[in-house]
Amino acid sequence: MNEIPAYLQRGYITPEELFSIIPKPSEERLRKRPVAVPECPQEIPCAPCREICPTGAINMPTPNDLPIVDYDKCIGCSLCVQICPGLAFFMVHYVGDKARITMPHELLPVPEKGEEVVLLNRVGEPVGKGKVITVVPREKSKGDTPIIVVEVPIELAWDVRAVKVVRE
Amino acid sequence: MRLNEHPVLRFERGREVTIYFEGKPLKAYEGEMIATALYAAGIRVLNYSPNEKRPRGLFCAIGKCSSCLMVVNGIPNVRTCITLVEDGMRIERQHGRSRLPTKAKPPEFKDAKVVRVDIIVVGGGPAGLMAAIHASRAGAKVVLIDENHMLGGQLVKQTHKFFGKREQFAGVRGVEIARILEEELRKSENVKAFLETSAVGIFQEGEEKLVLAVRKERELIEFRGRAVIVATGAMERMIPFENNDLPGVYGAGAIQTLMNTYGVKPGDRVLIVGAGNVGLILAYQLIQAGVEVKAIVEAMPKVGGYFVHAAKVRRLGVPILTRHTILRAEGKEKVERAVVAQLDENWRPIPGTEKTFEVDVIALAVGLRPSIELLHQAGCQIKYVRELGGHVAVRDEWMETTVRGIFVAGDSAGIEEATTAMLEGKIAGIAAALRLGIADESWVDEIEKAQRDLDEFRSGPFGRHVAEGIKKALVVGE
Numbered sequence: 075m076n077e078i079p080a081y082l083q084r085g086y087i088t089p090e091e092l093f094s095i096i097p098k099p100s101e102e103r104l105r106k107r108p109v110a111v112p113e114c115p116q117e118i119p120c121a122p123c124r125e126i127c128p129t130g131a132i133n134m135p136t137p138n139d140l141p142i143v144d145y146d147k148c149i150g151c152s153l154c155v156q157i158c159p160g161l162a163f164f165m166v167h168y169v170g171d172k173a174r175i176t177m178p179h180e181l182l183p184v185p186e187k188g189e190e191v192v193l194l195n196r197v198g199e200p201v202g203k204g205k206v207i208t209v210v211p212r213e214k215s216k217g218d219t220p221i222i223v224v225e226v227p228i229e230l231a232w233d234v235r236a237v238k239v240v241r242e
Numbered sequence: 243m244r245l246n247e248h249p250v251l252r253f254e255r256g257r258e259v260t261i262y263f264e265g266k267p268l269k270a271y272e273g274e275m276i277a278t279a280l281y282a283a284g285i286r287v288l289n290y291s292p293n294e295k296r297p298r299g300l301f302c303a304i305g306k307c308s309s310c311l312m313v314v315n316g317i318p319n320v321r322t323c324i325t326l327v328e329d330g331m332r333i334e335r336q337h338g339r340s341r342l343p344t345k346a347k348p349p350e351f352k353d354a355k356v357v358r359v360d361i362i363v364v365g366g367g368p369a370g371l372m373a374a375i376h377a378s379r380a381g382a383k384v385v386l387i388d389e390n391h392m393l394g395g396q397l398v399k400q401t402h403k404f405f406g407k408r409e410q411f412a413g414v415r416g417v418e419i420a421r422i423l424e425e426e427l428r429k430s431e432n433v434k435a436f437l438e439t440s441a442v443g444i445f446q447e448g449e450e451k452l453v454l455a456v457r458k459e460r461e462l463i464e465f466r467g468r469a470v471i472v473a474t475g476a477m478e479r480m481i482p483f484e485n486n487d488l489p490g491v492y493g494a495g496a497i498q499t500l501m502n503t504y505g506v507k508p509g510d511r512v513l514i515v516g517a518g519n520v521g522l523i524l525a526y527q528l529i530q531a532g533v534e535v536k537a538i539v540e541a542m543p544k545v546g547g548y549f550v551h552a553a554k555v556r557r558l559g560v561p562i563l564t565r566h567t568i569l570r571a572e573g574k575e576k577v578e579r580a581v582v583a584q585l586d587e588n589w590r591p592i593p594g595t596e597k598t599f600e601v602d603v604i605a606l607a608v609g610l611r612p613s614i615e616l617l618h619q620a621g622c623q624i625k626y627v628r629e630l631g632g633h634v635a636v637r638d639e640w641m642e643t644t645v646r647g648i649f650v651a652g653d654s655a656g657i658e659e660a661t662t663a664m665l666e667g668k669i670a671g672i673a674a675a676l677r678l679g680i681a682d683e684s685w686v687d688e689i690e691k692a693q694r695d696l697d698e699f700r701s702g703p704f705g706r707h708v709a710e711g712i713k714k715a716l717v718v719g720e
Contacts, residue, residue: 082544085517085552085562116549117702119661120405122413137407138702157413159403160550181530181558182249198559212250217413218403220249236557 079115086196087113089232099145101168104231108150108167108176112141113235114160123154123163126216152176156210157217165223166231173231174207179222183239184209191237193226201233202226243282245505249530250401250415253505259329273391276322276333277303277310278504286489286576288312288322292338297575299489303496304396305389305440306477306613312336316343320459323499326391326438354462357434359383361674362453362467364441364616367395368660369652370473371423372667373674376688377471378432380672380681385465386427387439387455393427394420395475397660399498401530402523405548406661406699416660417502439463444470444620444648451647469647469674472617473667476610476631476653481515484570490577494524494607501531509603513580514538515568519547521607525555536599539566539582541589548704567591571604580604610657617654621645623718629711630656636718640673640689641666644718649674656715658708662699665692 081087089098092113099109110131112123121137131147132154134140141154155163155176165176185191185206193204208223215221226234245253256272263280270279277288277300287297288310301309305324314320315332318340322333359382363374366388374386392398400416411419427433439457446452453465478493480486490509494516497508512528514521517540525535535555543565545552552562565585572579584595611632618624622643623636635643635650642649651670652663669692675681676689700709 078544082549082552083564084556085545085549085564086556087549087553113553114550118405118548118550118704119699119702120412121407125408126413136701137698138705157403159405159413160548161554162550180249182247182532184249194557194559196553196557198557218250218415218418235553 081115087115091115096140096142099166103145104166104168108152108165108174109145110143110148110150110152110154110163110165112143112154112163114141114162118160120159122157122159122217126153126157128153152210152221153216155221156215156219161219164235168228168231169225171228172225173228174223174225175231175234176221176223177235177237178219179237180219183241184211184220185222185237185239189239191224191239193224193230193234194236194238195233196235198236200238201230204234204237206237243284243507245501245507245531248505251417251502251505255505259327261327261329261331261333263333264335270327272327274327274504276312276314276320276325276327276331278323278500278506279327280322280333281500282506287335288489289336290338291487295337296487297489298487299576300492300496301480302478302493303499313340316346317459318342324389324391349460349462354464356464356466357385359385359465359467360678360680361469361471361671362387362451362465363471363473363671364453365395365473365475365652365654366390366393366435366437367473367475367652367663368397368419368423369654369663369667369670370395370471371427372664373471373473373649373651373671374433375423375426375430376668376671377675378430380675380685382432382675382678382680384433385436385467386433387436387441387453387465389438389440391438393424393435393437396495397423399495399502400660401502401527404661405659410661410664410695412661419660436463441616444616468678469649471649471651471670471674472654473650473652473663473670474613474616474654476657477613478606479609479611480606481608483568485573486571488571488573488577489575490573490602491571491604491606494520494605497524497603497605498527501533502527507531507533509533509601511536511599511601512603512605513568513582513599513601514605514607516540516607516609517542517545517547517552517562517564518607518609519551521605522547522551522555524605524607525560526551526558529555529558529560535560536601537561537563537582539563539568541565541567541585568604569596577602577604610653612654612656614654617643617648617650620648622648622650625715627656627711627714629707630715634715636715638716639693640677641670642673642677647677656708656711662696665696665699668692
């Protein structure tokens with residue numbers, strides 16, 4: 075009882091907590107191409123990410139184990155982001171002084187490519203604005219979940235995990 | 243208040259009809275329930291309590307409680323949450339105990355229709371559907387009966403994608419799984435489904451099992467077979483607090499039914515009680531339906547459901563207040579506010595920590611209890627198993643209860659997940675066919691595979707608790 079992880083008391087995880095559970099991709103890897111990072115710290119019976127990964131990059135001996143991504147094997151295809159029932163997979167890619175975050179977006183409206191959106195952190199606070207550079211609509215996704223890629227200032231790479239579409 | 247746009251659902255409504263609520267004409271659509279159509283028209287008070295004349299609204303919205311009873315075409319005690327609208331229907335609020343009409347002609351029950359099969363499945367949710375599909379594949383003649391007008395049970399309101407393995411539908415939305423299973427069922431010539439049909443009792447008559455059922459509240463049907471599989475699901479729990487009977491205090495499932503099955507917006511601002519998977523998933527679905535979720539309160543010091551579900555709603559700005567509880571609902575004829583407070587180490591509210599939320603809906607996601615009434619009536623041994631959510635029927639590894647020929651599966655066997663309900667349904671369906679000597683020995687392998695899948699699913703920290711409970715439910719006697 076007294077050993078309840080802080081993230082379970084709050085309902086969100088900090089990057090520090092997350093990277094004490096899974097390894098953080100290296101700066102070099104993050105610059106090379108998008109890399110999948112699962113924010114899935116609990117042993118829950120679930121394995122579609124492992125089952126869909128085309129390169130076998132997700133190590134998970136049983137469905138109750140944590141998904142551990144082999145960042146060298148990950149080709150950044152985003153199928154895990156599309157299929158994850160927990161909407162817990164994200165991809166991060168450092169490009170110059172920006173970071174591109176791939177995330178699920180199951181809300182209306184779905185933003186359009188090129189649209190400026192409000193960036194939200196893990197507690198839903200607006201932390202800036204970013205540009206949507208890719209939209210995979212639900213019909214074209216492998217997992218029935220629309221995904222978007224948003225370009226954010228690099229220092230927000232590990233904070234932004236949702237967006238709000240604001241239209242007048 | 244009807245939803246038209248939704249990120250994952252498409253609402254197809256039937257022909258427009260007119261119903262009369264206390265004499266006033268209202269627009270409704272074929273395929274809607276009376277209570278749903280009234281809700282869409284802004285009517286939240288459905289009846290008044292017998293003694294205090296307190297207003298009552300929906301609670302479970304799946305036909306399991308008495309919160310939505312109304313007088314329909316002069317007949318009292320109609321469960322308006324599972325009764326379809328019909329053009330010209332006259333609906334009145336019920337005031338306490340209502341009298342039956344004196345002039346009406348009672349239904350002719352003496353020449354009941356008889357339906358004879360091998361196996362009778364009660365309940366068309368994930369467990370019942372899988373039981374019927376597998377029993378028929380194994381060669382049995384099956385009838386499946388359900389109170390609702392559609393198959394799928396609670397799957398029809400589950401918009402989220404399932405967890406588990408892909409061969410068990412992981413990554414597929416519950417609504418889609420309902421469609422797949424129904425299609426599978428309809429493919430079999432060996433299965434007949436009776437909808438809007440309530441089982442009211444199970445009896446032994448010689449070598450036969452007799453399930454008495456009432457269709458559309460009018461027609462008595464005798465289902466006769468040699469085995470019965472009870473997959474009647476579960477009932478939403480209620481917790482005590484001031485004004486918990488006020489319209490606007492609903493079971494989480496009722497809100498899902500309103501907005502996801504019928505496309506009716508449950509309200510504008512919601513407080514959710516309970517941060518288990520149901521409460522967390524509900525919060526996300528409310529946001530998808532364009533409803534504001536003010537907060538989720540949870541008495542435990544941590545989120546009880548999967549962390550990923552919590553993270554999903556937190557990043558959309560929903561606070562989760564652990565170690566908090568609801569003190570009371572406030573409002574005249576319906577919920578206008580909710581007052582919550584922080585709990586101390588002994589689970590007592592800490593004075594001075596009260597917070598008021600301006601909400602029109604309070605969603606209770608405080609757990610479920612198995613619906614065991616039929617099993618109890620049929621004489622199956624019942625046992626209290628806390629880990630399984632309450633009283634459950636004692637059963638063996640093949641899901642057979644202590645009454646030979648009566649099997650159980652899904653939430654009525656213990657509160658778990660739809661994934662495990664489907665596996666248990668598969669086991670019960672095949673086991674019943676084996677016990678009747680219809681299926682050949684090769685089907686035992688299928689049961690064993692399903693048992694291994696269940697063990698695997700339950701082997702993690704979330705499943706271990708249930709696995710403990712199941713051990714207790716397997717023990718006869720005491």
